[in-house]
Amino acid sequence: MIPTGCMGAFEITRLGPEDDAEIAAFAETLEEVHRAAFLPEAMERHRSAIAREHRVLSLVRGMELVAIVIEQGSKTALPVSHPTVIVRQERRREGIGTALAARIEAADRESGRVAIAAGVMADDQPTAAFLTHLGFRHADTLLKMETPLTPADEIAGSMVDIRHWDPANTGWSEQIATLYNVHFARGGSIPPISADDIATSAAKIGTRLLVALERETEDLVGYIEWLPDAMVHSIVVRRRWGGRGVAEALVRSLKRHIKAEGGTKLTSFVSPRNAASLRLHRAEGAQEVDQMRTYKKLLGDTLDAT
Ligand SMILES: CC(C)(COP(=O)(O)OP(=O)(O)OC[C@H]1O[C@@H](n2cnc3c(N)ncnc32)[C@H](O)[C@@H]1OP(=O)(O)O)[C@@H](O)C(=O)NCCC(=O)NCCS
Numbered sequence: 502m503i504p505t506g507c508m509g510a511f512e513i514t515r516l517g518p519e520d521d522a523e524i525a526a527f528a529e530t531l532e533e534v535h536r537a538a539f540l541p542e543a544m545e546r547h548r549s550a551i552a553r554e555h556r557v558l559s560l561v562r563g564m565e566l567v568a569i570v571i572e573q574g575s576k577t578a579l580p581v582s583h584p585t586v587i588v589r590q591e592r593r594r595e596g597i598g599t600a601l602a603a604r605i606e607a608a609d610r611e612s613g614r615v616a617i618a619a620g621v622m623a624d625d626q627p628t629a630a631f632l633t634h635l636g637f638r639h640a641d642t643l644l645k646m647e648t649p650l651t652p653a654d655e656i657a658g659s660m661v662d663i664r665h666w667d668p669a670n671t672g673w674s675e676q677i678a679t680l681y682n683v684h685f686a687r688g689g690s691i692p693p694i695s696a697d698d699i700a701t702s703a704a705k706i707g708t709r710l711l712v713a714l715e716r717e718t719e720d721l722v723g724y725i726e727w728l729p730d731a732m733v734h735s736i737v738v739r740r741r742w743g744g745r746g747v748a749e750a751l752v753r754s755l756k757r758h759i760k761a762e763g764g765t766k767l768t769s770f771v772s773p774r775n776a777a778s779l780r781l782h783r784a785e786g787a788q789e790v791d792q793m794r795t796y797k798k799l800l801g802d803t804l805d806a807t
Pocket residue numbers: 535584585586587588589592593594595596597598599600619626627628630631632634
């Protein structure tokens with residue numbers, strides 16, 4: 502987490518509820534794509550994120566708020582940080598973004614993070630230029646897909662039971678970590694996770710999971726994990742259970758759950774190379790709505806496999 506205090510002519514402070522009016526005024530000056538996150542109705546979500554160790558920070562010069570930084574606190578389990586820096590439009594190209602990025606990078610190195618990642622929507626050239634200037638490299642391009650929550654989603658695949666993940670069930674967490682590591686952390690730049698990391702990110706970032714259990718043995722054969730706002734983070738099914746509708750059952754259960762909570766869609770970012778995931782998404786009615794280029798800066802000696 503970047504330290505508070507002076508940065509040249511600027512002061513970095515933590516934002517609190519008392520800053521809402523100033524943030525709303527700042528939001529009005531932003532491009533539409535960034536504005537929504539800081540309007541009063543969204544601030545409540547930021548505050549609960551702050552409570553979970555996501556921090557919203559402000560950078561102030563005199564009485565004017567010139568930038569907002571959102572980052573995960575150093576106590577989160579994430580080995581890769583995903584910070585966001587937003588600089589007031591008329592104060593861009595003065596080096597403010599660069600100075601903040603340097604501080605974020607120093608803080609992330611200090612807390613042992615292995616990389617910093619950022620996602621840039623396909624048509625956002627300025628941010629791509631900014632990240633390149635900071636030494637980030639283009640890592641991947643992902644399809645942003647939205648799945649509507651249609652009413653007629655029958656859940657077939659009766660070989661599995663779908664249940665909510667239970668933090669007290671460490672056996673489940675261990676199996677989830679193993680599945681995640683086998684699929685995502687094999688020799689690449691994505692570090693392996695432990696069962697504790699799953700509990701920590703649930704408590705601090707608000708990730709939630711559904712698990713698929715084999716009916717007879719109660720063995721965990723797959724899971725789906727999502728973030729607040731029904732953003733699907735990962736879905737993995739044990740290889741030998743592939744092609745038997747387990748992923749479909751997980752997605753449909755999640756759709757029901759999100760619908761019951763008042764949501765209208767699932768959002769996910771899918772690699773165009775992941776044929777199985779694309780097929781699953783399309784079968785569930787997902788539409789490609791945009792593309793996101795991911796950028797990464799490695800902080801250690803880890804080899805980047807992407
Ligand atoms: C991206 C952003 C944070 C950059 O902040 P900034 O304070 O303007 O950045 P800097 O002044 O430190 O710019 C550093 C370098 O980045 C590159 N850069 C920044 N903005 C650029 C633009 N619009 N076009 C081309 N290059 C740009 C340049 O190389 C620049 O150096 P230069 O001005 O000497 O040419 C700012 O444009 C912003 O708030 N954008 C909207 C929010 C956003 O997309 N945030 C996502 C970041 S994770």
